[in-house]
Amino acid sequence: MRPFKYTNAKDVSSAIKLATGNPNAKFLAGGTNLLDLMKEDVERPDEVIDITRLGLAQIKTTDAGGISIGGLGRNTDAANHPLIRQHHPVLTQAILAGASGQIRNMATNGGNLLQRTRCPYFYDIAMPCNKREPGSGCGALEGINRMHAIFGWSEKCIAVYPSDMAVALAALDAVVKIKGPNGEERSVAITDFHRLPGDMPEKDTNLSHGELITAIEIPKSNFADHSYYLKVRDRASYAFALVSVAAALELTGNVILQARIAIGGVAHKPWRATKAEQMLVGKEATEANFKLAADAEMADAKPLEHNKFKVELGNRSIVRALQMALDGGKS
Numbered sequence: 001m002r003p004f005k006y007t008n009a010k011d012v013s014s015a016i017k018l019a020t021g022n023p024n025a026k027f028l029a030g031g032t033n034l035l036d037l038m039k040e041d042v043e044r045p046d047e048v049i050d051i052t053r054l055g056l057a058q059i060k061t062t063d064a065g066g067i068s069i070g071g072l073g074r075n076t077d078a079a080n081h082p083l084i085r086q087h088h089p090v091l092t093q094a095i096l097a098g099a100s101g102q103i104r105n106m107a108t109n110g111g112n113l114l115q116r117t118r119c120p121y122f123y124d125i126a127m128p129c130n131k132r133e134p135g136s137g138c139g140a141l142e143g144i145n146r147m148h149a150i151f152g153w154s155e156k157c158i159a160v161y162p163s164d165m166a167v168a169l170a171a172l173d174a175v176v177k178i179k180g181p182n183g184e185e186r187s188v189a190i191t192d193f194h195r196l197p198g199d200m201p202e203k204d205t206n207l208s209h210g211e212l213i214t215a216i217e218i219p220k221s222n223f224a225d226h227s228y229y230l231k232v233r234d235r236a237s238y239a240f241a242l243v244s245v246a247a248a249l250e251l252t253g254n255v256i257l258q259a260r261i262a263i264g265g266v267a268h269k270p271w272r273a274t275k276a277e278q279m280l281v282g283k284e285a286t287e288a289n290f291k292l293a294a295d296a297e298m299a300d301a302k303p304l305e306h307n308k309f310k311v312e313l314g315n316r317s318i319v320r321a322l323q324m325a326l327d328g329g330k331s
C-alpha cells in the first residue's frame with residue numbers, strides 16, 4: 001500500500017473543506033471497499049479524511065411522511081431499524097442479502113452507494129481497464145464477461161454495479177441528499193445518482209469531488225405489504241448478484257395500481273424496469289401478466305459472449321420476485 005496522510009474531520013463543513021482542498025483525497029467511512037482497493041493499488045489517494053465521527057447516522061421520519069437514513073449510519077442499523085422493517089421491508093431484505101454480517105456492521109449507507117464495481121479486470125492492475133485507467137482499454141470486453149452487463153453498457157466498459165441496497169432504493173424512488181463545498185445542499189434521485197459508462201466509465205456517479213452524502217430519503221409509499229428482494233448468486237451467501245430484483249406492488253383487490261421493479265447485476269447502475277412497470281399498471285396481478293411484463297423488459301437486453309444466460313435468468317427472476325411480492329414475501 002502506498003503512503004497516505006490520515007486526517008480526522010471534526011464536522012461536516014471541515015470534512016468537505018479538507019476534501020475540496022486536495023483533489024487526491026478520499027473520504028473514509030466504513031472503509032470496506034476503499035481499503036481493499038488501496039491495498040490492491042487500484043485507488044491511490046494521498047490523503048484519507050476520516051468522516052466516521054460526523055454524526056450523520058440518524059434514522060427518522062421526514063415532514064413529508066417518508067424516512068431519512070443518515071449517510072454515515074451503518075448498513076446493519078438501517079436493515080434492522082423498526083421504521084425500515086415496517087415500512088420498507090424490501091430494503092431490509094436487500095441489505096441483509098449483501099456482503100457478510102461483519103461487513104454490514106462496518107459499511108455505511110453512503111459508502112454502500114459509492115462502492116465500486118467488482119469487475120476482476122478493474123482489480124487487476126496488470127490488465128487494461130478504462131474505469132481504472134481511462135484510455136487503456138477494457139479487459140472484460142474480449143475476456144471472461146459472465147458477470148457483466150446486459151443493459152446500458154458501452155464499448156468502453158461493460159461492468160455492473162454491485163450494491164444490493166441501491167437496487168431496493170431504486171425501486172422505492174429514494175433521493176440522495178448531498179452537501180457541497182460552499183455549504184449548498186442538493187437532492188438527486190437515486191435513479192440519476194449512478195451513471196451508465198458511456199465514454200467516461202471512470203465516473204461511477206454524478207457526485208462531484210468534495211461533495212458528501214448526508215442522508216438518503218425514502219418517500220412514503222404503500223408497498224410494505226407487497227414487496228420482495230430476490231437475489232440469485234453463485235453461492236448462498238457472501239457473493240455478488242448474477243441477477244437481483246427488487247419488486248413492489250400496490251394493489252386494489254387483485255388489480256395493480258403501481259408496480260416498481262429494479263434489477264441488479266445487469267447494468268452499471270440499478271436498472272429500473274420501467275417498461276415492465278408500465279405494462280403492469282391496471283392489470284390483474286397474475287403470473288401470465290408478470291411474464292408478459294418480464295418478456296417486454298428483457299427483450300431490450302444486449303448480452304455479451306459469456307452472459308447470455310442472464311436474459312432468461314432476469315426474465316424468471318422478475319416473475320418470481322413479483323409473485324413473492326404479491327404473496328407478501330411468504331410463498
Ligand code: SF4
Nearest residue numbers: 119121129138157158
Ligand atoms: Fe474496466 Fe469496465 Fe472493462 Fe471491467 S468492464 S475491465 S471495469 S472498463
